[in-house]
Amino acid sequence: MDWFRKLNILLGISVLLLGVILNANGQLGEFEGIPFCETRPGGCCKDRTDSCAVPISTTLCYCDEFCGSFSNDKSNRWPNGDCCPDYESFCLGIYPPQNITEVECMHKGQYFGPSNPIRDNCNLCSCQKSGHTVCEQNLCLIDDSLINNVNSITRTLGWTATNYTEFWGRKYDEGLELRLGTKEPTYKVKAMTKLTNKPESLPRNFNAVEDERWSSYISPIQDQGWCGASWAISTASVASDRFGIQTKGKESVELSPQQLLSCVRKQSGCNGGHLDWAWNYIRKIGLVDEDCFPYAGKPSHCKVKRTDTLSSAGCQLPTKVPRDHLYRVGPAYSLNNESDIMTEIQESGPVQATMRVYRDFFAYRGGIYRRSAASRDEKGGFHSVRLLGWGEERTGYETTKFWIAANSWGSWWGENGYFRILRGVNECEIESYVLATWPHAHLRPKKFKQSLKTSPNRRPFSRPFY
Structure with a gap:
């Protein structure tokens, strides 16, 4: 009984220490992009497997399904869980959202996006999400063709x-x-x-x-x-x-x-x-x-x-x-x-x-x-x-x-x-x-x-x- 209690205390200290480290480094911090679970022999583990761990800094991070149970939000386990930084990407295939560049359209040599329509003479041109340009079809008072x-x-x-x-x-x-x-x-x-x-x-x-x-x-x-x-x-x-x-x-x-x-x-x-x-x-x-x-x-x-x-x-x-x-x-x-x-x-x-x-x-x-x-x-x-x-x-x-x-x-x-x-x-x-x-x-x-x-x-x- 004493041995099991000591193990839980040690595990709690490790999780707390890992959370402090990750918080101090902006969640993933300096470990972002470094393979952990990917280099572990056997890779990822199902259920709770205490041995499914990899050293990280002065403690351990885990590659088992239990590592994220400290967080109610399964899609964002940091910093509450003790998962390794690459657990979600390598084990679950979940990647952090990327900054998506705004769609760009081109009209008469000018690039513009959906948030900034441009004017072509008397007609307003807008950029569609499909990347196509749609312009009003008003007859202008004067134009180059005339x-x-x-x-x-x-x-x-x-x-x-x-x-x-x-x-x-x-x-x-x-x-x-x-x-x-x-x-x-x-x-x-x-x-x-x-x-x-x-x-x-x-x-x-x-x-x-x-x-x-x-x-x-x-x-x-x-x-x-x-x-x-x-x-x-x-x-x-x-x-x-x-x-x-x-x-x-x-x-x-x-x-x-x-x-x-x-x-x-x-x-x-x-x-x-x-x-x-x-x-x-x-x-x-x-x-x-x-x-x-x-x-x-x-x-x-x-x-x-x-x-x-x-x-x-x-x-x-x-x-x-x-x-x-x-x-x-x-x-x-x-x-x-x-x-x-x-x-x-x-x-x-x-x-x-x-x-x-x-x-x-x-x-x-x-x-x-x-x-x-x-x-x-x-x-x-x-x-x-x-x-x-x-x-x-x-x-x-x-x-x-x-x-x-x-x-x-x-x-x-x-x-x-x-x-x-x-x-x-x-x-x-x-x-x-x-x-x-x-x-x-x-x-x-x-x-x-x-x-x-x-x-x-x-x-x-x-x-x-x-």
């Missing part, structure tokens, strides 16, 4: 494309919704009787921006941002141009498109608007200037009341004329054809045109634009711009006629914010809905007053919007 397709046929197409940082990474649907903004003309607009101007001697080239009479009165290029406000910007800009031109600078003003964006009812703000509602608002209410109601690129509270004057709206009064009422215009009128539009621009100033925009137009860099086959199967959206002039370009024996237009995407786009587009063929419907108006100037030059009385083709004889 740009390369256009530039590969520049000689026959007549214009070049480029990649704009502002557009890269955006979906085409975003461009249609937030970079255009003019809704399709209503039936009322389409059914209007169009004004016919008696064409006089028209030059081959004319540009209001370069005309010595008008250059200082033409509104600068604006950037509508990611807000579908072309309906507001083009309307305010045409009205501004005509105030300066028709008064010979006495009422040169930059009118507020933000007022239209914030105050015109039955419009959708940055989601688009109708031109007839915009012109109707200016005719009935009038606009303040840009400094008084600056452009924000988003709808805001309308701070101009229907009964306001410039003073009551908190605006600075002009210095050259005693004006306090808001800037108003007469009814807008529609123009009939190419020569009518040209005559109107030359005699009275820039006009407003509605065009259908397709995806390749966003990548336009320069040249005379025409829709390319690169965007033939894609839907388009309506956009309004200013027509400021026209010209001709001769290549060999071929002459190409074009309009000069001001866009509202900033001076970083196109030809410093302007673009040229085919003239005389209604390219992208740009000659279908062309509008103009007469400003209610405070002081009108005598020639202007006289033209209203004597010209048989002016506004009083055309059918207006309202």
Whole structure:
């Protein structure tokens, strides 16, 4: 009995000592990877076999099934048991878990894992556990394929494309919704009787921006941002141009498109608007200037009341004329054809045109634009711009006629914010809905007053919007 008790005490001390050693060395510590049971004659033992032991440091470790009984967790006997470090791996075939490297995927030469998806232009790409890459299939506003397709046929197409940082990474649907903004003309607009101007001697080239009479009165290029406000910007800009031109600078003003964006009812703000509602608002209410109601690129509270004057709206009064009422215009009128539009621009100033925009137009860099086959199967959206002039370009024996237009995407786009587009063929419907108006100037030059009385083709004889 004493002998058996001494044996148990000795065995307990050995287990405790082995546990202390293993704990001090981080469980397996310095013995990890050293064969013990593997080198023992007879290898591993079943049941409890006290002789199934191997020396380790200053004590013994065991290779029998009983060695792990001190631990309730059979898969993790350390440090409570007295098993040799390689007992589980050699005797039971159980190996410690390995650090598994995260699955990697590759897309266009870039490696990434499931936890860090990457973006390919406007599409998000994720890494699946199978190692396959799955990307969204959105149509992007611009992409390398579109740009390369256009530039590969520049000689026959007549214009070049480029990649704009502002557009890269955006979906085409975003461009249609937030970079255009003019809704399709209503039936009322389409059914209007169009004004016919008696064409006089028209030059081959004319540009209001370069005309010595008008250059200082033409509104600068604006950037509508990611807000579908072309309906507001083009309307305010045409009205501004005509105030300066028709008064010979006495009422040169930059009118507020933000007022239209914030105050015109039955419009959708940055989601688009109708031109007839915009012109109707200016005719009935009038606009303040840009400094008084600056452009924000988003709808805001309308701070101009229907009964306001410039003073009551908190605006600075002009210095050259005693004006306090808001800037108003007469009814807008529609123009009939190419020569009518040209005559109107030359005699009275820039006009407003509605065009259908397709995806390749966003990548336009320069040249005379025409829709390319690169965007033939894609839907388009309506956009309004200013027509400021026209010209001709001769290549060999071929002459190409074009309009000069001001866009509202900033001076970083196109030809410093302007673009040229085919003239005389209604390219992208740009000659279908062309509008103009007469400003209610405070002081009108005598020639202007006289033209209203004597010209048989002016506004009083055309059918207006309202």
